Amino acid sequence: SYVLTQPPSVSVAPGKTARITCGGTNIxxxxxxxxxxxxxxxxxVVIYYDSDRPSGIPERFSxxxxxxxxxxxxxxxxxxxxxxxxxxxxxNNNYRYVFxxxxxxxxx
Amino acid sequence: xxxxxESGGGVVQPGGSLRLSCxxxxxxxxxxxxxxxxxxxxxxxEWVAFIRYDGGHDYSADSVKGRFTISRxxxxxxxxxxxxxxxxxxxxxxxxxxxxxxGSGFMDVWGNGTTVTVSS
Numbered sequence: 001s002y003v004l005t006q007p008p009s010v011s012v013a014p015g016k017t018a019r020i021t022c023g024g025t026n027i028x029x030x031x032x033x034x035x036x037x038x039x040x041x042x043x044x045v046v047i048y049y050d051s052d053r054p055s056g057i058p059e060r061f062s063x064x065x066x067x068x069x070x071x072x073x074x075x076x077x078x079x080x081x082x083x084x085x086x087x088x089x090x091x092n093n094n095y096r097y098v099f100x101x102x103x104x105x106x107x108x
Numbered sequence: 109x110x111x112x113x114e115s116g117g118g119v120v121q122p123g124g125s126l127r128l129s130c131x132x133x134x135x136x137x138x139x140x141x142x143x144x145x146x147x148x149x150x151x152x153x154e155w156v157a158f159i160r161y162d163g164g165h166d167y168s169a170d171s172v173k174g175r176f177t178i179s180r181x182x183x184x185x186x187x188x189x190x191x192x193x194x195x196x197x198x199x200x201x202x203x204x205x206x207x208x209x210x211g212s213g214f215m216d217v218w219g220n221g222t223t224v225t226v227s228s
Contacts, residue, residue, distance in 0.1 A: 001170075033214040035153070042203055042218040043145075043153065054216070086153050090212050095167045097143070097155035 002091045004100035011106045018074040020103045022087035025068060030089040032070040034063055038083045046085075047072060074105070082107045110134040110217045112204050117222030124194050124226070130187040130204030130219055138162075138182035141207035143215055144189050146200035146224075156202070157189065161210035172198075194226045 004024040012018040022032060032050050035043040045054055047063035050070065060075045074081055087100035116128040130142070144156040157178035159166040166178050177190040187204050201223050205215035 035215070037153070042220055043215070044218070045214055045216055048208065048214040048216075084152075088153075088214070096169060097158065099153040099155060102152040
């Protein structure tokens with residue numbers, strides 16, 4: 001089955017940059033979406049189609065892709081960015097949607 | 109504003125059935141595909157099912173195939189998830205989410221979820 005692998009956790013100091021990776025076979029040929037989920041809340045999309053940002057999401061959030069890895073970058077991290085982050089793709093070979101394993105971002 | 113409100117969750121015994129509903133408002137429901145996504149306690153997100161804007165195509169995860177059925181009533185702006193032969197591992201918060209398009213897209217609006225507990 002198709003698996004998207006993320007690091008379980010990332011720790012970052014306020015004002016620094018956090019990078020969250022999402023690895024998967026052939027991810028380079030798929031569109032990647034990123035969701036933020038704060039405790040007790042529903043997920044919110046922060047990046048769609050690899051690098052587009054919805055209105056209302058700070059410019060500090062950006063997405064990129066290289067080879068078999070997609071990356072969500074959070075610049076100038078703030079305490080309010082502390083959350084779980086998930087990548088997601090559409091596996092068109094098996095007609096299913098796949099979420100990454102999730103990364104907990106901790107602001108030190 | 110666009111809003112999704114899930115209902116129908118509760119406690120059910122293993123082998124039992126439950127039907128979840130998701131009431132949509134603030135957008136033209138009949139023109140967007142919809143999803144169900146679940147999250148077991150302390151775990152990550154798991155996609156459950158997808159249905160196209162007109163109900164013409166639907167897909168479900170292997171873990172629920174043959175037991176869960178996604179459907180929609182565009183006249184009532186409501187999405188459904190019929191869950192049969194429930195197992196303990198189906199215990200989760202179930203979210204409905206709106207697609208960014210009539211077909212596959214990203215999940216741009218989410219409900220607050222409804223909790224399903226399968227336990228004897």
